[in-house]
Amino acid sequence: MITTAGFLFSLGGALSGVAIHHGLFIHGEWHHQAPNILRSYAGIFGCVAISQMFIYGSNATSILTSGLVVASILHVFSLIASILVYRGLFHRLNNANFDGPWWARYTKIWQIWENRHSKNHLYLHKLYQKYGDVVRTGPAEVTVFIPEAHEAVGGRQSECIKSEFYDLLWPEQALFAARNKAVHAKRRKDWQYGFSPSAIQYHEAKVLKWIDELDRQLEGKAKDGSIVDATEFLLWFTFDIMGDFTFSKSFGMLESQKWHNIIVKTQNARTLLGPLTATPWLLHIGVKLLPRILWVKDWYESVEWCQAQMEERLSNGSQPGVPDLTSFFMENNKGDKADPWLRGDSLLAILAGSEPTAQILAAIFHELSMHPKHIDKIREELSEVCITDFKALTDLPHLNAVIQEAMRLHPNLLTGGSRKTTENGVTIGDVYIPPHITVITPHYTIARREDCFEQGTKFIPERWTTKPEMVRNPKGHIPFSIGQYNCIGQHLAWRIMRYTVARIVWRYTFHLAPGYDGHNMEGDKVDRFTAFPGIVPLCFKLRD
Numbered sequence: 001m002i003t004t005a006g007f008l009f010s011l012g013g014a015l016s017g018v019a020i021h022h023g024l025f026i027h028g029e030w031h032h033q034a035p036n037i038l039r040s041y042a043g044i045f046g047c048v049a050i051s052q053m054f055i056y057g058s059n060a061t062s063i064l065t066s067g068l069v070v071a072s073i074l075h076v077f078s079l080i081a082s083i084l085v086y087r088g089l090f091h092r093l094n095n096a097n098f099d100g101p102w103w104a105r106y107t108k109i110w111q112i113w114e115n116r117h118s119k120n121h122l123y124l125h126k127l128y129q130k131y132g133d134v135v136r137t138g139p140a141e142v143t144v145f146i147p148e149a150h151e152a153v154g155g156r157q158s159e160c161i162k163s164e165f166y167d168l169l170w171p172e173q174a175l176f177a178a179r180n181k182a183v184h185a186k187r188r189k190d191w192q193y194g195f196s197p198s199a200i201q202y203h204e205a206k207v208l209k210w211i212d213e214l215d216r217q218l219e220g221k222a223k224d225g226s227i228v229d230a231t232e233f234l235l236w237f238t239f240d241i242m243g244d245f246t247f248s249k250s251f252g253m254l255e256s257q258k259w260h261n262i263i264v265k266t267q268n269a270r271t272l273l274g275p276l277t278a279t280p281w282l283l284h285i286g287v288k289l290l291p292r293i294l295w296v297k298d299w300y301e302s303v304e305w306c307q308a309q310m311e312e313r314l315s316n317g318s319q320p321g322v323p324d325l326t327s328f329f330m331e332n333n334k335g336d337k338a339d340p341w342l343r344g345d346s347l348l349a350i351l352a353g354s355e356p357t358a359q360i361l362a363a364i365f366h367e368l369s370m371h372p373k374h375i376d377k378i379r380e381e382l383s384e385v386c387i388t389d390f391k392a393l394t395d396l397p398h399l400n401a402v403i404q405e406a407m408r409l410h411p412n413l414l415t416g417g418s419r420k421t422t423e424n425g426v427t428i429g430d431v432y433i434p435p436h437i438t439v440i441t442p443h444y445t446i447a448r449r450e451d452c453f454e455q456g457t458k459f460i461p462e463r464w465t466t467k468p469e470m471v472r473n474p475k476g477h478i479p480f481s482i483g484q485y486n487c488i489g490q491h492l493a494w495r496i497m498r499y500t501v502a503r504i505v506w507r508y509t510f511h512l513a514p515g516y517d518g519h520n521m522e523g524d525k526v527d528r529f530t531a532f533p534g535i536v537p538l539c540f541k542l543r544d
């Protein structure tokens with residue numbers, strides 16, 4: 001028999017769930033508050049449980065049927081029910097009638113399961129094959145495979161902002177994580193000093209020094225005939241460059257032929273991004289509530305390490321022989337160690353510059369080993385020039401076409417780079433996407449579309465030189481992204497890639513190691529916001 005008080009408690013609990021959904025959670029963004037919300041609920045429910053145990057002792061039935069406990073349970077149920085009903089029947093995206101898996105309109109939690117092996121690019125590709133150009137992939141998310149979507153959501157004219165995912169460092173600040181366009185533009189100006197043409201000249205000297213080191217190590221391997229995992233070698237190489245470029249302190253991995261402890265930790269930490277990129281709120285819960293466990297611990301240690309390096313670099317203040325990125329930041333903020341941007345930006349400089357460049361270089365050597373005729377063509381071009389003459393390398397059609405084609409077929413952002421519409425929504429071709437919707441534009445699938453690139457799944461560098469008709473819609477290929485948030489390091493990246501490919505192709509012959517058929521690089525590739533390739537085991541031999 002329910003008492004009046006019991007009835008009122010139950011009603012209050014149920015109504016409060018609906019009220020908090022419609023009065024609060026439905027408005028604005030809550031993903032970075034997810035840990036606080038969870039903590040608050042746990043705190044309140046803990047207090048309710050303790051108070052009832054105090055009143056009813058060990059009588060479990062009385063505790064569970066007490067007014068406050070029932071009200072709390074009903075609150076949670078009605079909150080969840082209200083969310084599901086709203087999403088199922090009234091969400092602004094429902095009117096657009098985009099096709100997609102049935103669960104997508106209710107939750108993105110199931111995508112974590114689909115992405116448990118960090119293959120979001122393959123999963124979204126399957127959805128494209130099943131549903132077509134526009135797929136609803138979340139309650140407030142669509143995935144658009146139309147090439148023009150890149151420009152519509154990311155171009156200079158676009159009103160769209162970066163999606164919630166970019167708050168992953170919150171409350172830390174970093175250029176990459178600045179979602180407010182004005183704030184981003186201001187910080188980007190500070191970075192721009194470090195990438196001016198004169199600054200790039202300084203960085204180039206360092207790049208050439210590290211290419212010498214790469215060459216020296218490869219020569220050793222070539223002489224003793226050992227197998228080189230190009231992916232690993234190139235990651236060591238680019239992380240060493242980026243340490244030197246950022247703090248004038250390399251990680252020493254190429255020389256020691258060993259992973260630096262902190263780089264292993266950054267790699268571990270990014271394992272979380274594979275399954276959780278699609279659910280930023282869960283990412284925040286994981287990072288904030290489990291700060292000292294497993295990969296999350298590695299994440300904090302990586303951030304702290306970078307911060308310590310930056311502080312050390314700012315403390316000794318002296319200008320290194322060749323200016324590094326910190327020198328350029330110091331010129332702007334007068335070496336203020338308390339500058340909140342430095343912490344996030346130091347990590348960003350190292351990660352953003354190293355992995356993408358290594359990933360593309362690994363893809364290039366994978367493709368060259370699978371298609372050796374391109375090695376011959378590049379060598380033919382190189383026979384006419386000096387391999388350290390950047391201007392000359394820039395003019396070599398086939399060398400540049402090979403790099404361009406590797407970036408197309410093996411993009412660094414496979415599915416990452418999502419944007420969010422503002423109050424005006426966005427129109428892509430004849431598709432209108434309503435306000436405040438996350439838009440994913442998977443580079444992996446778009447760059448392979450047949451209507452963008454003939455034989456789009458094949459490695460054909462000639463499409464960038466002698467067979468331009470094989471490029472049907474160049475809008476499908478934006479390796480460095482476009483608009484305000486595009487890659488600030490792209491000129492540096494081109495230098496690193498041209499010099500490295502030229503040097504190795506000129507000095508060595510190489511082929512896939514016996515026992516490997518070349519499937520590892522693509523087959524074991526994971527999508528952790530950026531692509532992380534599988535191994536590329538190669539045998540090198542010095543050329544005569």
Ligand code: HEM
Pocket residue numbers: 175176177188348349350352353354356357360412413416417418479480481484485486487488489490492493
């Ligand atoms: C082949 C190598 C590279 C590729 C393919 C690449 C690609 C990209 C892409 C696609 C973005 C946009 C990311 C987004 O929208 O979420 C980006 C941003 C960025 N990249 Fe690169 N990148 C490369 C090399 C580099 C290098 C060498 C640096 C030097 C430090 C660098 C620094 C950055 C930074 C700082 C950003 C954030 C820019 C901003 O938010 O304003 N990248 N990169």
